[in-house]
Amino acid sequence: MNEVGHFAICTAWLLSAYAVVFGAIAGYRKNTKIYLSVVNASIFVFIAELVAISCLAYGFLTDDYTNQYIWQYSNKSMQNIYKVSAIWGGMDGSMLLWCFILSVSVFFLARQSKRISGNLMPYVISIANSSSLFFLTITVYFTNPFRFLKSIYIPPDGNGLNPLLQNPYMAVHPPMLYMGFTTLAIPYAFCMGALLSGSLGNEWLKLTRRWILIAWAFLTAGIVMGGHWAYLELGWGGFWAWDPVENSSFLPWLTATAFLHSVMVQERKNMLKIWNVWLVVATYTLTVLGTFLTRSGVVQSVHAFASTDIGWVFLVYIGLLVSLALILTVYRSKSLKSEKKIESIFSREAAFLINNLIFLSICFAILWGVLFPVFSEAITGEKQSIGIPFYNAINVPLFLLLIFLMGVGPLIAWKRASFKSIIRTFLAPCIVAMIFGVALIAAGVEGFYPLLSYTLCFFVLLTIIAEYTRALRIQRASADKSLIAGSTTLLKRHSNRYIGYLVHIGVLVMTVSITASMAHKVEKEFSLSRNETFNVGRFSLTLNKVLPTETENYNAVYADVSVTTTRDNKYYADLKPEMRAYSRNNENTSEVALKMGLREDLYLVLAGINEDGSRASFKVFINPLQVWLWFGTVIVVFGTLLLIIPKSKEIFIDAS
């Protein structure tokens, strides 16, 4: 199967090279025949890569240890699901997965292209295939997962996947992130295609927006799932540590989010054209840069993949991406001129611009943090780094400012808002939110940032409600009398706007949860003998027993702890935190016991047991409102999916 897989990726490489060259020729000569062959080539790239990745999966499932990669990351005792997920357990396989998912996107692009006329698509397909070509080059020449094991023996068993990676979220979140990352290649292709062909109307923008939304949904889900994995598995009670790998997935998310907002200004006002082009370029470049940083060992990270010497290939590619965009922007600078100006700081245009600048500031600060060690060593010769306190100091105020704009931006008038209209729109929500803030202080909430955060979230919620009720009142007065009929017409007519609000509400839920877990987290260490009790928060934790347990993969000890509520001594949960020793890899891990609740998560880690097993020590975390982070994400992703689903009218417009 190794040979078949290798042959398949080489075929895919040739086909995508063909599509790059002849796509450009088809666009230049406006030749439909060549163009059709390029579309078909793109489809065959997908098929070839499907064959390749199936070969690798088959190798994993049949324990083919003649393949070096499979031997490294799998063993016979692993469950089948983790044998498959071991495909992306290391560098080589994850690059192949990257290529495969990218080819899926290009496949859908090729299918979609048949419905779009004009000179745009040949270029778009050519550029999209150039991304494929780049990542296939990496796979074929540098990280080939189909290499044979350099050994005269065929080993009887493999090394096995690291136990920390044998977790459902670890199996799911990398592909999710890759779907986000690779899909971002398509907007870049559209952008360059539009510049090359000169068809810079609203069509490419509309198509790009949908692709970015798809990528954004995957990226959001992937980032949060990664955080969820860290939370469940790593035992430090948190979900985000500003690690370079996390950061590099967050960077393109920030610029993509900025684009999703500023694109509305271009659609409405024909402004910010160059700005939007460069947001798309930045988004894809940051994706590649993130991959480069985490795969090349340039930046030290706890996640970093083994250092490899492919860094220069990525740098060359990033250089090409940026230069192409630069040359084309200059070349088309005339048609990219704004037709209107920003007239007042009190206008929706200005609000959107400030929103964009905040997203970019956050992006810049994070990039600065990630690259600081590199700069510092290059300039002063001293190795220095900046960590979590830096990111929090910069990003917390910026995010709060964004939340504030989330309330202002959608409601303030275009062009120039009069003083009167600002008072009419915002006075009531402001006053009510301030009362809410005072009530929070009275209720004992402390700290400037937490208070500000809750108050701002409430303010935004009020503005959304106020806007909706006002629109509903007008609707009912003019046409539909009943509440339900009025709401349905309103939601149908302005579906995108209200889905946007839904996404905003999801973000508010996430913000409240993040604020609560940052500001009011409780963290305690304690030791217990049998039948002893420890009180924390509103809970009493009693140790029942400490028991050994065993599976094929590991030996473990777990503590059986029952939890009751302190006030009325009612049963709340049984928690069984565990310490595992994996004999095969000589790894020790601890399994967190977690009771999720709407009010708080109770998170218990077994720290150790004394020699005769009579006493056990624990670390407990109480993370208030933690589950709301996951719920909020579900709302956000669900809302985004609603935006992606084509509405019947739009398809018609797309096709014309």
Place this chain on the structure above:
Amino acid sequence: MNRLFISIVLVFVVVGGLAVFQATRQTVSNVLIPSELISEKSPEKLLRVKVGGKVSSITNYILEPSIELKFNVQDPGVDINPQSVSIPVVYKSLKPDMFTEGRDVIIEGEYSDGILKANKLLTQCPSKYEPPSPDSQYKKD
């Protein structure tokens, strides 16, 4: 060009730049390996350090009265060797996952009186590890 546009952008660049500069100055830490840590002359540079090293031995892990992990680290990238420079580390928290002798770790904390007091201890994430060549393992068979 649009004057308002440019002034808004300028305000962001200036204020943001100053904030980033200030936050960097206040939170920067020096990245060292154990042998550099010992030979560092200026003590103020050791108040906030990030040390990359290899765990050479775990000396003590006590649970009561409070959890405390004591171990030694030496320079990364070489085999454990009793002759090489090694510094004691105290970490008053849980032993993290994958923490064993011979593993590379990143320690953030303060170095004073010959002891590295860790606030944060990170073991290298599993995806970093490339297993050894099979020949070294199976030649014995």
